[in-house]
Amino acid sequence: MKKIHINNDDNYATPPNLYEELNKRFNFDFDPCPYNEGEIINDGLKIExxxxxFINPPYSQKLKEEFVKKGVEEMKKGKVCVFLIPVSTSTKLFHEWIKPNATEIEFLKGRIKFGKLDENGNFYIPLNAKGKEQSGTKDSMIVVFDGRS
Known part of the structure; x- marks a missing residue:
């Protein structure tokens, strides 16, 4: 069996072109878990x-689940919550929280190349050991909880 390197770093930035495409549709006014290399100032799970x-939560299981559940709570207050998360359709999270509450689920073609921001705020994609840009290790989906309707 091939050994797969899994990077447990939860801190990756959304590719700007993907964010802008979604922003055109949803006109975001808040990001409860923005990319941040330093100390976290506001805990998106504890604030309104x-x-x-727009939510690209940490992909560690516990934090991802907490953000999805918070997104459902916020939707019930009449808000729109657009998640960029890994595809995991066999999970309890998907069947008990995402599927029954989502107003839209879109599976993205190909693997997203998440990145980092340099000291000037410029997006870049880290290179792997072979000098090629890293792709994500999972497929991704856009999940929308739209509480306006």
């Missing part, structure tokens, strides 16, 4: 979210 939220 905006009216239209």
């Amino acid at each position: 979210w905006g009216n239209s939220n």
